[in-house]
Amino acid sequence: MSKKITIDNIAAAMGVSKTTVSRTISGKGRISAKTRDRILSYIAENNYNPHALAKGLANSKTYNIAIVIPEEYNLVELPFFQKSLMGILEITEDADYDILLVMVKPNDITQLIKVITNNKVDGVILARTYQKDMAAEYLLEQKIPFVSMGSSNNELIAQVDNDHQTACYELTSLLLSQDIKRLALIGGDESHVVTENRYRGYVRAHQTNIIPLDQDIIYLNALYPAYIQRICDDLLKSRIDGIICMDDSICTILLSYLKSKKILIPEDIKIASFYHSAILDHNIPSITSIKFDEAELGRAACCKLLDILNESAKTPMEKPVGQLRYEIIIRESTTKTSS
Amino acid sequence: MSKKITIDNIAAAMGVSKTTVSRTISGKGRISAKTRDRILSYIAENNYNPHALAKGLANSKTYNIAIVIPEEYNLVELPFFQKSLMGILEITEDADYDILLVMVKPNDITQLIKVITNNKVDGVILARTYQKDMAAEYLLEQKIPFVSMGSSNNELIAQVDNDHQTACYELTSLLLSQDIKRLALIGGDESHVVTENRYRGYVRAHQTNIIPLDQDIIYLNALYPAYIQRICDDLLKSRIDGIICMDDSICTILLSYLKSKKILIPEDIKIASFYHSAILDHNIPSITSIKFDEAELGRAACCKLLDILNESAKTPMEKPVGQLRYEIIIRESTTKTSS
């Protein structure tokens, strides 16, 4: 094909006006079956694709959505995000949207602002929310459609997330039922809703199973290796028989520290974690953990956003975002008793 | 601010024509200092941002570039890509471009085609090239500006990459000079240029150091854990004193296998690898490896693309893409002799 083929070309070739071509494509006006078919087949043959910019300019839509990511991801978050992203792409691909990647820094959302003020996107997906999220505030204020992938404390924000409380409840219950009565908990940033919800699940499981809760073996804000090691030292003095890590990165550090202390897993202490991340794939022993369906999270977030985008227009999408799934994967770290 | 502010608004408010406003912004026409300043300050105050779609439509530029990624990345590739991406973003951010993320599957580049035919991007960065790369072929054929991040065998393709041959040469030489004479090599896909180049560096280092090359301790195409373990068994029979893994994911598997065999690192065998990936951060012992400057790779790729994009227009960019850096990080796996 030599030149770019435009709607005018087609109109000329078909001996009709561009209006007719446009209407045929969008299916909006009244077009006779005959001309419609003629035009459609011509389009198919000549492989016409409307110019996205022109189209966008005409109806004030860009057909892009921004995905806002933080500057840094650790080895657990990154694959998690990547899989969610694939979920998002699944949806955008057949909704004919594209993804614009926007990076924000802790106190700097200039890139996001730029993308918004330049009208480069129709909506936004926040891939990670901070407790006090400038991005979310900005978007709320500007009335830009967006959804947050993962929990946030702000109920004004459209969000999708797994049920972390139930997940942790089930995991905890499972371990408690396996006669692991003194079960420690190590979690990350206390102000994160996720941390809070998992903590609640842990507590609730103790109540349900009528096992006393010992606040001395619950540690939150375990954000740095050094602190995790200190926690570990403390715990070793407390005669515990199990530990739930809220996060595989905590778990990794914990494991290597325990190994250096010659503590055996699961003989001395049982270990369970969250995310079932590949970072622990080759660990010996294999680690019991909760695996989320990351792609589904992405799909759900994206569907929700598309809903919002279309709702202002007309038909609410019918895609029912089901309950987000997770799975408790039981491995050696909580089961094997002899090797 | 209530309504979207457009160039017409500004023109009206300033009592000039939109031409004048446009010209003051682009700095192209002749505008008196007085009106220019008036307009510019008005723009600054009212925080005007030109509508990207309209601008793009007018001058046939989208101001976004596509980044093509594969469906899957492993735990070594993913962080590598992420850092390269950050490098790319550094450049695009102040060149006022945005990034469109496009995923391709092994034999399916429909998303890329869509993005191109819809005129959604000005250029493309291929984040991973396959030996027989449909994406590259397509782009070449369509004469779309693009660069490949990482080597490819096709010299028609604009590409940026580290000097893997020299890197491996230096690493090998270093180890050989430390009296590790029987040094095995385990690499990935033989058809990859990267693998080939590293292999060459390994060979060259042996020649330079006048150490006989033993093909029996060189293994390529080590793509699956099971095969890596077999290689490992073989090597253990060959009385080697060191192994270079071309890739941290190979290394990870190797290490866990060696551990299960009670082989001590570095006492029994020295180990070195590539990428210095976080996946090995907590490994004991720490692993000697080559660390590339991933962000710089991204920056270089992006600059090169922008060069191509502008070159057809006018001024060649002056950003000199220096030699891509890498660093040999020496850790316990090749040094510690007693603990």
Next chain:
DNA sequence: TTGCACTGCGCAAGCGGTTGTTCTTATTTG
């Protein structure tokens, strides 16, 4: 036969910018 509703399609005005050309002044220059 006239009136009316409906079908099928085109006109032309946008969407928000850019740019070649023209027009009007101001400034040089012989």
Next chain:
DNA sequence: CAAATAAGAACAACCGCTTGCGCAGTGCAA
């Protein structure tokens, strides 16, 4: 001092597509 020249700004077309409105033609009930 007239004429040539340059400076500053405006006109209007265009980028490719959408859409409100209007107009001709057909079918049918009154």
